[in-house]
Amino acid sequence: MRMDDLDAEALALGLTQYLPLDIVNSLKEQCVTGESFMVLDAETLKMCGFPLGHIMKIMKVVSQIKDGIITFQAASQEMSTAQKSLEDGGDNSEDSTKEDDILSEFLDEEYLKTLPLYLKTNMCGRVERWKDLIRLNLPHGHRPDLSVPDKYWKDRSTSQTLRNKGNSEESKQRTQTISQSSSRKRKPSMSSDDEETHESEDEEGSDSDSDGETRGGEAAKEKVIWYAAPALLKTKEELQALSPSLPQYEIETVLEDDENSKQRTKHLVPYLKEGKLLGSKERKRVFRKLGLFLCFKAVDNPNKATATMREGLAKSIVVTYPQYQKSIEVEGTTPWSHIWNKKGGHLANIIKRIQTNLPDSERAKKGKVVKKKKAKVPTCNVNIQELNLLLPATNRLEIFDGMKKTYPLRCAARAKSISITDMLKEYEHFKHFNGELIALEYSMMHPNSKDMCPELSKFVPKIIVKWTATQGARTEFPDDNMKACLILACKLPHTINGRSSVPKESEIVVTVKPGVNLENFVVERRQSQRKAVQPYLLALRGQVTCEILKYYLVLDDNVVDLGRIPFLRCIDWLFKSYVVFNVKYPETWAQFFRFLQTCFYKVYFDHRRDIPPSSIELFNKLKSL
Missing domain, CATH: 1.20.50 (Pheromone ER-1)
Incomplete structure (x- = not known):
């Protein structure tokens, strides 16, 4: 099988013949595909934290690949079984009696009938590995992970759609599967130009919380992702009355002008008029076009786009489409500050990139840095x-x-x-x-801070149901609250120095068994890390059961006993320790804790006194669940 054709799941399945399971799982967590596996080198693996022994084993397998081809016997067999089961609609009832008996302990019988044999075989392997962990008294989840990849349902839906069409039309219309499937959902009261369908937000990598639409004409060629806006805090008239001195711009006129622009946005205007929030891809296109308009049409040089003009454009966007106003009120800020502020606003980022791409001779010069005055040293009469x-x-x-x-x-x-x-x-x-x-x-x-726990706990069941298949959101921790936190962290941007990094469970909670010397464990773990270790939680697991008996908060080499409290309250204590001891959030969880800080605690620090746009976007999606 060609390595180019293997995704992370298929590669992991094939590598189980050549590499130990822990190495395969590490590669799978890093989302290594067949194409990227072929070009791996020792330096890259070392940067990713692989031990020397694992690197040698991986490089030995890489050296056996010739002309991009490697034979995976088990993987090829299962893939062929998968193709056969896909063509048969997943009906393998005669061949899967043994697998059904094993899986019936964990899955519903009706659900098992819809799964092909190769998926059942894969699940049985996971069950066996889970039972081995229990038998060897090693850390394990309270039940095996039997989730089905979203790609299977998507491929199955596509194959069934093509099979239902005539052979003469199949070759012509293979590239229009999305628009053809939408025609089957047409409402009787709608014309062909207004027909719509709701699909999952695949292009953004999110799940079934969003809606996709295709409309007649040019829009029928492209799926438009959108989701419902939450309740608006201010009406269009109230927004218009704020900051009347700011310049105003005709937003709809700019977006409907597609003649002299590479950013096609005319077909998105109807969605915006209906009060819908566009998906990430479409929203970026809209804001990019407006940023280009401000830099090259409203003025003749990007450096002349003043802060007042940027804020005026942001206000015009919110007044024209009120659904883009800030869904959380922050004292001292405007409803459009998250769009144009320099700390991550959509327009600010776009205009900054435009100005950065200018020749050196045309760039604006930086002003003088104002020195801060030294504060007086406080005194206290307490010894x-x-x-x-x-x-x-x-x-x-x-x-x-x-x-x-x-x-x-x-x-x-x-x-x-x-x-x-x-x-x-x-x-x-x-x-x-x-x-x-x-x-x-x-x-x-922060005397005005809110309590995060009761507010977030309302969303946990919905998060588990709606977004459980989020990529990277897999955890062995026996608590749904931890899984919900991991899902939210994966939904937010998590890039470090330009490289994507999946949030790691071990950065905020580590599980230990009774009898472990906690002080020695904490010191050894800190010494083994190559970077600073931020405060994290220790969960003391039962000797026999998976139940968590007690939690501890680790502060450098010090262990603080938190007692037996709910996991969300532990996250609350952990967040407060970051603030009290003035330390940074863990790298891969930084956006998650910023999300909690601004949207649930309602706390805004002086140097970043606003809500990140990505946090507002996720908070709006949460409220629409």
Whole structure:
């Protein structure tokens, strides 16, 4: 089989003959396809964190590939079985009695009848591996992962559509599968120019939370992704009345003019008029066209597009299409600030790229950097050494009162970027009271902060049902709240230095068994990492069952006992520790915690006092579930 034809799933299936299962799973987690596997080298694998022994085994397999061809006996056999079952509509009832008996313990019988034999065989292998983990007393999930890739349902739907059409029409219309399938869903009251269909948001990599439409004429050639907008905070008239001095632009006129532009947006205007939010691909096209208009038509040079003009364009977008206003009110900001602000706004990013691509001679010169004034050093009449000597069991009130009085001193220390270890040496009581002092410190820093847990818990069941097949959102942790958090993190952008990186479960929670020396475990784990380790959670798992007995919060080499509390409350404690000790969010989870911070806690830091557009987009999708 040619390596070019293998996706990550098929490659992993074939590599099981040549590599150990843990190496195969690591490659699969990195979404390595057959094409990228052929060009792997030792340096790339080392950068991705593979051990030397794994690198040698992988490179040995890579060296056996000749002319892009390698023979996977088991994979080829299963692929041929897959093709046969796809053509037969997935009916392999005579050959899959054994597999049905094994899987009936976990899956419904009616659902099993819809699956082809090759998928059942693959699932049985997963069940066997899961049982081996239980038998060897190794970490395992509370049930095996028996999810079916979205690609199977998509391929099956496509093959059935083609099989239902005549042979004479099949070759001509093979490239128009989407528009033809939409004709079967035509509503009787709609004309051919207005027919519409709702499909999943495949082009964006998301799931069935969004709708896709195709309309007559030019739009029929392209699927348009959209989703319903949440309730609007302000009407068009109220938006128009805000900041009347800003310049105004005819947004619809710009979008409907496709004659002299590569960005075709005329067919998107009807969706915008109906109050729909466009998918990521379509929205980027619309904002790119408006950014080009401002830089090259509203002015003769991109450097002349002032901040007032950018804000005026953002306001015009929101006034023309109110569904794009900010869905969360932030004090001191406008309903359109997330579109044009310099900290990640859609228009700001587009205009910045336009200006960056200008010749050096035409770029604008930077102004002088204003130096910050030094703040006065606060004072306090509480003796910190005496405060640390108080016993937590008998002096709770005195300790809490002393921590409140010494709060200004810690604010000054945070401004100097004091480390977590130094902060805990200075104020040892942070390690006591099951994290309550951390929560107290956070409440003093942000007295108007909301409670995230009850709000997010409402969405968890919907997230699990609607988005469970999100790419990269697989976890062995026995808690649906963890899976929901991982799904949300995968839905948000997670690039590091220009490279895509899937959120890692181990960056926020690590599972250990009873009997492990936690202090030694934490120190060894920190020393083994090549980079700084941000605060994370330790989950103490039962010796026999998968149930979590207790949680701990790890702060550098210090372990704080949180007790037996819900997992969402642990995430709440973890977030507050990042804020209290003034440390960055974990790299692959940074956008997730920014999402929680701005959309659920309603906390906005001085240097980034707004909501990222990606967070608003995901929050709107959550509310539309």
